[in-house]
Amino acid sequence: MSSERTERIGSPAELEEFRKGILSKRDPKKPCISLCSGSACHATGSGKVAARLEEEIEKQGLSDAVEVRKTGCHGFCERGPIMVIHPEEVCYLQITPGDVGEIFSQTIKNNEIVERLLYTDPATNKKIAHESDIPFYKKQKRLVFGANGSIDPKSIEDYLAIGGYSALAKALFQQSPEQVIEQVKASKLRGRGGAGFPTGVKWEFARKSVDDTKYVIVNADEGDPGAYMDRSVLEGNPFSVLEGLTIGAYAIGASEGYIYVRQEYPLAVENITRAIQKAEEHGLLGENILGSGFSFRVKVHRGAGAFVCGEETALIASLEGKPGEPRARPPYPAVKGLNGKPSNINNVETWATVPLIINNGPEYFASIGTERSAGTKIFSLVGKVNHTGLVEVPMGISLRDIIYEIGGGIPGGKKFKAVQTGGPSGGCITAENLDIKVDFDELPKVGAIMGSGGMIV
Amino acid sequence: MDDGKIDKILDKYPSDPSSLIQVLLEIQSDLRWLPKKALAKVSEKLKVPLNRIQHITTFYKAFSLVPKGRHQIHVCTGTACHVRGAKRVLEVVQNTTGLKPGLTDQDFKFTLETVNCVGCCALGPVMVIDGEYHGKMAPAKSEDVLKSYE
Numbered sequence: 294m295s296s297e298r299t300e301r302i303g304s305p306a307e308l309e310e311f312r313k314g315i316l317s318k319r320d321p322k323k324p325c326i327s328l329c330s331g332s333a334c335h336a337t338g339s340g341k342v343a344a345r346l347e348e349e350i351e352k353q354g355l356s357d358a359v360e361v362r363k364t365g366c367h368g369f370c371e372r373g374p375i376m377v378i379h380p381e382e383v384c385y386l387q388i389t390p391g392d393v394g395e396i397f398s399q400t401i402k403n404n405e406i407v408e409r410l411l412y413t414d415p416a417t418n419k420k421i422a423h424e425s426d427i428p429f430y431k432k433q434k435r436l437v438f439g440a441n442g443s444i445d446p447k448s449i450e451d452y453l454a455i456g457g458y459s460a461l462a463k464a465l466f467q468q469s470p471e472q473v474i475e476q477v478k479a480s481k482l483r484g485r486g487g488a489g490f491p492t493g494v495k496w497e498f499a500r501k502s503v504d505d506t507k508y509v510i511v512n513a514d515e516g517d518p519g520a521y522m523d524r525s526v527l528e529g530n531p532f533s534v535l536e537g538l539t540i541g542a543y544a545i546g547a548s549e550g551y552i553y554v555r556q557e558y559p560l561a562v563e564n565i566t567r568a569i570q571k572a573e574e575h576g577l578l579g580e581n582i583l584g585s586g587f588s589f590r591v592k593v594h595r596g597a598g599a600f601v602c603g604e605e606t607a608l609i610a611s612l613e614g615k616p617g618e619p620r621a622r623p624p625y626p627a628v629k630g631l632n633g634k635p636s637n638i639n640n641v642e643t644w645a646t647v648p649l650i651i652n653n654g655p656e657y658f659a660s661i662g663t664e665r666s667a668g669t670k671i672f673s674l675v676g677k678v679n680h681t682g683l684v685e686v687p688m689g690i691s692l693r694d695i696i697y698e699i700g701g702g703i704p705g706g707k708k709f710k711a712v713q714t715g716g717p718s719g720g721c722i723t724a725e726n727l728d729i730k731v732d733f734d735e736l737p738k739v740g741a742i743m744g745s746g747g748m749i750v
Numbered sequence: 751m752d753d754g755k756i757d758k759i760l761d762k763y764p765s766d767p768s769s770l771i772q773v774l775l776e777i778q779s780d781l782r783w784l785p786k787k788a789l790a791k792v793s794e795k796l797k798v799p800l801n802r803i804q805h806i807t808t809f810y811k812a813f814s815l816v817p818k819g820r821h822q823i824h825v826c827t828g829t830a831c832h833v834r835g836a837k838r839v840l841e842v843v844q845n846t847t848g849l850k851p852g853l854t855d856q857d858f859k860f861t862l863e864t865v866n867c868v869g870c871c872a873l874g875p876v877m878v879i880d881g882e883y884h885g886k887m888a889p890a891k892s893e894d895v896l897k898s899y900e
């Protein structure tokens with residue numbers, strides 16, 4: 294699988310050629326077993342399953358016939374470890390090392406399905422074989438999070454194979470920085486870190502602050518208990534965050550970037566650090582990116598544990614090596630941020646959404662969700678609900694749909710009491726408001742907030 | 751204390767104050783605490799006054815000025831784990847180890863701490879030992895897990 298390349302990619306044309314090369318070596322009909330290997334999956338024993346899988350392939354001499362891909366989180370963490378066998382997309386749940394032999398003899402060799410590992414629909418008692426037919430996934434719209442289940446976060450080839458870095462090439466060669474900002478504004482993207490500030494407007498402030506050094510920063514502090522979508526995106530699809538960040542740096546005119554990750558997320562630190570290195574090797578980061586003349590460097594900074602560091606001014610203090618204490622604004626970071634220079638901070642999910650907007654155009658993104666809250670949002674649905682995990686839904690979906698259709702209701706058929714959104718500073722929504730539409734403006738009407746996307750039932 | 755280790759860590763980062771937290775994090779994970787001698791070295795090399803380093807080490811939770819146990823137990827008491835019974839798990843861990851959160855036993859075997867969220871909320875209650883995640887902890891299961899550590 295490794296088409297090792299040390300030479301930097303020097304132009305958009307070369308990028309497309311390289312992408313073609315990767316795709317031509319891949320046979321879409323060849324069975325590919327993807328196994329989730331995020332932090333949460335390890336708690337369910339996915340490491341042991343992976344080891345067993347590799348052993349079996351070795352034993353049966355199948356290393357050319359079957360591909361194994363260790364991906365990030367598929368979202369359905371409750372039922373992890375999760376295995377999806379492509380191209381048929383057969384989805385097995387809660388696999389143990391003991392199941393591996395059977396999966397090989399039945400599914401890989403004979404194309405037969407191992408019934409007992411499938412999802413059972415509690416309503417009909419029917420088995421469901423395909424991932425996309427499982428109710429947990431069916432009502433979701435996984436634009437940002439979807440790729441997590443099909444790529445190996447360690448592999449830049451995997452990211453390129455699904456169209457990665459085409460947005461960066463488009464921005465650098467077909468759009469001026471101002472045009473990029475116009476697109477992000479027109480998409481109506483609002484920050485996913487909690488406050489919901491329009492991202493394009495924020496970028497414009499930073500663009501207009503004149504200085505020879507400017508910074509862009511990824512906020513991956515994710516301090517709200519019960520929320521872990523940022524971790525899963527960074528772990529499972531680090532290149533999407535990097536691509537978004539690089540586009541933002543170009544738009545704002547920043548030459549340096551920081552990724553601030555809480556140290557409780559060691560796998561996220563590892564994966565994003567590797568992604569930076571690979572992107573540099575391929576000429577997608579560093580000096581003269583894709584031959585465009587634009588240069589941009591990124592460093593990873595680990596947080597040391599303090600809830601308040603997720604707040605942007607505290608985060609900046611922490612990046613400077615000081616205690617992470619918030620300071621009064623203004624001046625805003627867009628004017629005076631890191632080291633006193635103009636800085637733009639966005640949340641992980643916000644950055645990861647940017648390539649999607651550049652690729653598909655702002656109208657596409659704005660057409661999803663509601664009038665004032667565009668696009669999709671990832672929520673972590675946890676607590677006392679049947680299907681806990683990460684769910685990505687269009688804004689404006691009802692809370693009832695999230696908890697009952699996707700989440701499968703409350704365990705033991707009990708009554709729903711309340712859901713807490715927005716972390717400790719958020720609020721609780723009770724049963725009479727279950728039909729509320731989930732977006733930035735509706736939730737506050739019942740005393741809750743969107744927050745960063747934690748939903749604790 | 752291993753002077754060589756500290757020098758090696760310091761060499762990896764630019765010698766300026768902005769490296770402070772990253773350097774301290776590495777020393778902490780290598781030695782499991784921040785000995786005074788190490789801090790003096792860091793102060794000299796990064797040109798940060800010792801009293802500022804003291805402030806940093808007490809501000810951030812990740813740092814410890816006393817030695818920690820060989821195995822670090824983190825019981826998540828974040829909201830999602832809480833609603834799924836983290837309290838009972840914590841009780842069992844306390845009884846099994848004889849420790850209260852924040853403490854280390856005399857043999858330096860375990861250090862027990864509570865954390866606010868480790869990002870595995872779907873699998874709550876969660877306990878992390880030396881970076882290894884244990885999910886869906888029932889009280890009896892957590893006792894078994896603890897017993898597997900030497």
Ligand SMILES: Cc1cc2nc3c(=O)[nH]c(=O)nc-3n(C[C@H](O)[C@H](O)[C@H](O)COP(=O)(O)O)c2cc1C
Pocket residue numbers: 483484485486487488489490492512513514515516517600601602603604605606638639640641643644745
């Ligand atoms: C106490 C506090 C904690 C915060 N924690 C986070 C966090 O963990 N992650 C995050 O992205 N934003 C957090 N924020 C919001 C940030 O200050 C900032 O608004 C955000 O990173 C901007 O990104 P966005 O516009 O993409 O949402 C927090 C704010 C406050 C006041």
Ligand code: SF4
Pocket residue numbers: 518519520521826827828829830831832866867868869870871872873874875876
């Ligand atoms: S992340 Fe996990 S571990 Fe944390 S609160 Fe959430 S559930 Fe607990």
Ligand code: FES
Pocket residue numbers: 329330331332333334365366367368369370371373374375
């Ligand atoms: S990490 Fe495996 S499903 Fe979430």
